[in-house]
Amino acid sequence: MFSQLNMTVMLPSLEIWSDQNKISTSGHADEILQRFLPWKQKFLFQRSHDMTYLLIYRNHSTYVGATYHGMACDPKFATGIALYPKKITAEAFSVVMAQLLxxxxxxxxxxxxxxxCPGTTCIMNPDAI
Known part of the structure; x- marks a missing residue:
């Protein structure tokens, strides 16, 4: 999806919060992002990473996520929230992640x-999902 930018996206690590959420995941994505940022700064500073995303499952969601526009090169703000609604396929969710990135x-x-674009739809098209 990012080949035109000559970029490869890799997942070097994954943390699963199986016992409990480390932050409150209620509210709008922008609110969750504001709570996630201090958690990331406090608990992930010793781990090597370029970007950090919190993936949240929701039964029903009116939004797909939140991130900081153009801040990928700023270690503090290279983060985002992606919401995985109940009725979306894994392929559609990969488009959500590509758009947020x-x-x-x-x-x-x-x-x-x-x-x-050469494909049937452009990845940054709001209707691509």
Whole structure:
């Protein structure tokens, strides 16, 4: 998905909160992101990482996530929240993640009337999901 940027996305580590959530995951994605940021700074500072995302399962969600636009190179703000709604496929969720990573890298959503890409849909198209 990021081949035009000559970029490879890798998942070097994964932390699963199986006993309890480390922060409150209620509320809007922007609120959760504001709570996640201090947790990340306090608990992940010793681990090597470039970006950190919190994936949250929701039965029903009116939004897909939140991140800091164009802040991928700032260690403090290279983070985001992605919400995995009950009725979405893994393939559709991968588009959500690609869009959030793109926003964090500084991309914006495409103008659906002026999107020209070789695929059937552009990854940063708001209707790509």
């Amino acid at each position: 793109g926003i964090n890298l500084g991309l914006t959503y495409d103008d659906i009337y002026n999107c020209y």
